[in-house]
Amino acid sequence: MEASARYRHLWTLGRDEFLAAAAPAALVRYGASLPGSGSVGMTTQTLDQDLLQEPDERVDETRLRGRVSAEPTEMEIYPLAKKPGASFRDRITIGRTSNNDVVIVDHSVSRLHGYVRLAEGWLFADAGSKNGSWLDDQRLEPRREAPLSSGAVLRLGDVVATFYPAADLFDLLGGDHGRR
Numbered sequence: 001m002e003a004s005a006r007y008r009h010l011w012t013l014g015r016d017e018f019l020a021a022a023a024p025a026a027l028v029r030y031g032a033s034l035p036g037s038g039s040v041g042m043t044t045q046t047l048d049q050d051l052l053q054e055p056d057e058r059v060d061e062t063r064l065r066g067r068v069s070a071e072p073t074e075m076e077i078y079p080l081a082k083k084p085g086a087s088f089r090d091r092i093t094i095g096r097t098s099n100n101d102v103v104i105v106d107h108s109v110s111r112l113h114g115y116v117r118l119a120e121g122w123l124f125a126d127a128g129s130k131n132g133s134w135l136d137d138q139r140l141e142p143r144r145e146a147p148l149s150s151g152a153v154l155r156l157g158d159v160v161a162t163f164y165p166a167a168d169l170f171d172l173l174g175g176d177h178g179r180r
Contacts, residue, residue, distance in 0.1 A: 001079045007104075011173040018170045023079035025122060026169050027154065027161035030075050077169075078102045078161065080116055091115040094156065095127075108157025122144070122148040131157035150157070 002015035007026075053173045080092050083101050093110070094102040095112040104113075117123050123145040126133035133140045134155040140146055148154070150168045154161050164172060 003079055004075060007077050007079075007169070007173065011170060015167075015170055015176055019166055022166045022169070023081035024118065024161065025080040025116070026171070027078040027080065027163055028075055028172070029078070030162040041153075060149045078104065088115065091117045093127075098168070104159055105154065106157060106159050108124065110157070111158055113156050116148065117145075124148050124154060124163075129157065 003026075007018075007022065010021050013021075078094075080102060082089070082092055086099070086101055092102060093100040093103065093112060093115045094109075095114075096103070096105060096107075096109045100112065108131045110127070110131065112127045113129040114124060114133050115125045122142070124133070124135065125145045126140045126142050128142040133149070134153075135146050135175045136153050148163045150163065150165055152161055152163045
């Protein structure tokens, strides 16, 4: 089962079941042209027009923390969890090849692009990737860990995703109030 569909199903079971079965955190990728993803009935975050500096200004919805609208969007969820028997026991590797814990199939993502780990909070480090990594519009130095906060926007090459701990992802999916 695709991760997005699995998480949507877990969400229907309620908060306790979701948190027990979901990975401790995830990367969420939004967009209309995600490979292999379909509309899963999620909501997008939008800003009121009067908050924008220019009337025609375009806003990247992965970076917004505004009000939630009821417009469906496509999202792809990448659970941040170790694969059984994978290398680097203390790190969740992210890259283009199948030997990574999190596989993002995109030509701009390196074979081993970076990693996340949980220490005194979540951390991300670029592994010396060819196309680089950015955290909230700041280019990261290779092999230097940076703290990840909920809602942080991570760019790996050309791939943009938002980081959420499991509890915040449950709320993003609609929390207990949005369940039908």
